[in-house]
Amino acid sequence: xxxxxxxxxxxxxxxxxxxxxxxxxxxxxxxxxxxxxxxxxxxxxxxxxxxxxxxxxxxxxxxxxxxxxxxxxxxxxxxxxxxxxxxxxxxxxxxxxxxxxxxxxxxxxxxxxxxxxxxxxxxxxxxxxxxxxxxxxxxxxxxxxxxxxxxxxxxxxxxxxxxxxxxxxxxxxxxxxxxxxxxxxxxxxxxxxxxxxxxxxxxxxxxxxxxxxxxxxxxxxxxxxxxxxxxxxxxxxxxxxxxxxxxxxxxxxxxxxxxxxxxxxxxxxxxxxxxxxxxxxxxxxxxxxxxxxxxxxxxxxxxxxxxxxxxxxxxxxxxxxxxxxxxxxxxxxx
Amino acid sequence: xxxxxxxxxxxxxxxxxxxxxxxxxxxxxxxxxxxxxxxxxxxxxxxxxxxxxxxxxxxxxxxxxxxxxxxxxxxxxxxxxxxxxxxxxxxxxxxxxxxxxxxxxxxxxxxxxxxxxxxxxxxxxxxxxxxxxxxxxxxxxxxxxxxxxxxxxxxxxxxxxxxxxxxxxxxxxxxxxxxxxxxxxxxxxxxxxxxxxxxxxxxxxxxxxxxxxxxxxxxxxxxxxxxxxxxxxxxxxxxxxxxxxxxxxxxxxxxxxxxxxxxxxxxxxxxxxxxxxxxxxxxxxxxxxxxxxxxxxxxxxxxxxxxxxxxxxxxxxxxxxxxxxxxxxxxxxx
DNA sequence: AACATAAATCGTAGCGCTATGATAGCGCCA
DNA sequence: TGGCGCTATCATAGCGCTACGATTTATGTT
Numbered sequence: 001x002x003x004x005x006x007x008x009x010x011x012x013x014x015x016x017x018x019x020x021x022x023x024x025x026x027x028x029x030x031x032x033x034x035x036x037x038x039x040x041x042x043x044x045x046x047x048x049x050x051x052x053x054x055x056x057x058x059x060x061x062x063x064x065x066x067x068x069x070x071x072x073x074x075x076x077x078x079x080x081x082x083x084x085x086x087x088x089x090x091x092x093x094x095x096x097x098x099x100x101x102x103x104x105x106x107x108x109x110x111x112x113x114x115x116x117x118x119x120x121x122x123x124x125x126x127x128x129x130x131x132x133x134x135x136x137x138x139x140x141x142x143x144x145x146x147x148x149x150x151x152x153x154x155x156x157x158x159x160x161x162x163x164x165x166x167x168x169x170x171x172x173x174x175x176x177x178x179x180x181x182x183x184x185x186x187x188x189x190x191x192x193x194x195x196x197x198x199x200x201x202x203x204x205x206x207x208x209x210x211x212x213x214x215x216x217x218x219x220x221x222x223x224x225x226x227x228x229x230x231x232x233x234x235x236x237x238x239x240x241x242x243x244x245x246x247x248x249x250x251x252x253x254x255x256x257x258x259x260x261x262x263x264x265x266x267x268x269x270x271x272x273x274x275x276x277x278x279x280x281x282x283x284x285x286x287x288x289x290x291x292x293x294x295x296x297x298x299x300x301x302x303x304x305x306x307x308x309x310x311x312x313x314x315x316x317x318x319x320x321x322x323x324x325x326x327x328x329x330x331x332x333x334x
Numbered sequence: 335x336x337x338x339x340x341x342x343x344x345x346x347x348x349x350x351x352x353x354x355x356x357x358x359x360x361x362x363x364x365x366x367x368x369x370x371x372x373x374x375x376x377x378x379x380x381x382x383x384x385x386x387x388x389x390x391x392x393x394x395x396x397x398x399x400x401x402x403x404x405x406x407x408x409x410x411x412x413x414x415x416x417x418x419x420x421x422x423x424x425x426x427x428x429x430x431x432x433x434x435x436x437x438x439x440x441x442x443x444x445x446x447x448x449x450x451x452x453x454x455x456x457x458x459x460x461x462x463x464x465x466x467x468x469x470x471x472x473x474x475x476x477x478x479x480x481x482x483x484x485x486x487x488x489x490x491x492x493x494x495x496x497x498x499x500x501x502x503x504x505x506x507x508x509x510x511x512x513x514x515x516x517x518x519x520x521x522x523x524x525x526x527x528x529x530x531x532x533x534x535x536x537x538x539x540x541x542x543x544x545x546x547x548x549x550x551x552x553x554x555x556x557x558x559x560x561x562x563x564x565x566x567x568x569x570x571x572x573x574x575x576x577x578x579x580x581x582x583x584x585x586x587x588x589x590x591x592x593x594x595x596x597x598x599x600x601x602x603x604x605x606x607x608x609x610x611x612x613x614x615x616x617x618x619x620x621x622x623x624x625x626x627x628x629x630x631x632x633x634x635x636x637x638x639x640x641x642x643x644x645x646x647x648x649x650x651x652x653x654x655x656x657x658x659x660x661x662x663x664x665x666x667x668x
Numbered sequence: 669a670a671c672a673t674a675a676a677t678c679g680t681a682g683c684g685c686t687a688t689g690a691t692a693g694c695g696c697c698a
Numbered sequence: 699t700g701g702c703g704c705t706a707t708c709a710t711a712g713c714g715c716t717a718c719g720a721t722t723t724a725t726g727t728t
Contacts, residue, residue, distance in 0.1 A: 003472065005684060016708045021686060031706060048469075051449045052395055053684035055386045056713050063429075071415050077406050084405070084432055093446060095397075096430050098418055112427060115385040135382075138337070224614040250613060257617050279584060280558040280614070283591050339714060350678045355716060365676060387714035390683050 004045045012041040064092045065113035066122045069101045082299030101190035107132045120306045126151045142309045158301045158322040162193045166200025169245045178243030181213040184230040185247030186222035194247040227254020249274035249281050271334035286332035294324045338381045346375040398426045399447035400456045403435045416633030435524035441466045454640045460485045476643045492635045492656040496527045500534025503579045512577030515547040518564040519581030520556035528581040561588020583608035583615050605668035620666035628658045
């Protein structure tokens, strides 16, 4: 499979394999003359370093393992995509796994991830099984937990408080004069972050003395269809509903469609707020008020932390927490 | 980083490392008694095999490298997600890279991918640089090209003909009595598959003697906003437009929104057909007629081919081509 | 009981690279 | 001119595992 080895390059360049290895890792440590020779030989032979061998020898590979609940989810797709680009620029490969919102599944993924001796491990959220924590602690690899802030991270964390997103959403609806509120979400048992947004929302309602507020869950994944179903359910339970927060812009879009179908005025009769600021959110009818989570910023910050930790001075060896915040994007639906 | 080695397990189980290795790979080749001992030792020590070392020794790692244009694209997210799940079930890790629709970028990704001695390489589409082809040929790793059929694949291919999608779309609009047609797309220079759909569409118009047909391109990525912009552009150039094909359901959704905003009846005045059958396509207003590409089926078939090739008999060593086809989903927008 | 055969286990030799000292070559000052 | 410190280069010893052939043990046959 791998024909040309470092030895071949060394022979052609008339230096020892050590020098080739050294040049490839730290070009400045080798004389210009030798460097040029090596460069030429590499090109002539079409040499591609065997990273597996390198990883074994160096006891740490240039692999970063990312575990997200689902890459189908546009939020995570954005972050993963950004991470990939940023890390690739520094020569890191990305191994990716989907936990499907299952802590045990995540544990299995971490186990295999660890067997690659990765340069870093990126997890989604702050809740993991005890075994996962134990393995991670034993591994000494940098760990970044992303997309959630609140509890104590294992090592580093980049994200924002979902409870605060819930509060922002509730506050906005109340500010708009809405008093019969509902939070609708999908997969609220599995998706702890959505659940935290719901909790923050409900808590703020309670704190500010809103008289009527409810929460409704759709068991399947967040989708436009879930939104249409949820709107009908909540309207049955709360016919005078006037403010609706959705755990996801997809759900909100379904709500908007269903309102249009039934002739419910938005925001006239019901104000709708989403979460995610997805592709369509600015263009739909009415354009959707939503909370933007800065998924690409999360990706960039995670990449920065990892690269700093690996290449940088050990002063950074302590944990880091970066709050990327959130922003309410006020549009026409509220 | 990796404390417990196979040697430790062997010592505890009172067998040789070879037997442990053998048991881990082929449990049936070891006596039940020894197997139980090893199992117990593995658990007691919390042994996690070092796949880097294994990959080096076996000269091929259980890594599958997937290169797609962009994981942000819902089509590819679906396929990659399915692939990940299917391959993980057989103990394969997935390394993923985004080519951003650039052949040179793809070449660089293939180069690094190859340096992991992957068990297989999965590429998107059939067009690659000569250097990419050369590296792939030299590597002897199984190669699957997906999401496109037509030209001769490097090794195996799973996908469908985009030209035929274009024909299906055109035929449908013509069948609906539409005669002033347009194909609108995004990134038609970079996205060769979208370009093929456009070509098929135009060709069918020509072949069937449609009197008026045009094609319009939006330079940015496919998005809802692109749809709103494109609709206005084409209406200026072709005020009597009555049938519109979009390269992507996101673009189609933007078109639908803009039609609604301007009071253009769909399908009364203009029929709209999309591509992708995304999450919202069945729920939007009007529900969107579109072509479904079976992205998850592609993922499953690719995984099957790879696993068959690697674990299976060598009778499969020749290339394979699987046509996953496409389906017109007729809804209310046409 | 002696032998052939099969099954289970083992020892060894790397896989291709990096990290770690050790060595060689050089200019400079006393 | 000898010795010092510096830089550039090198030889060597693994990293942890798998593949392979060799060896041991169990099973069956006459």
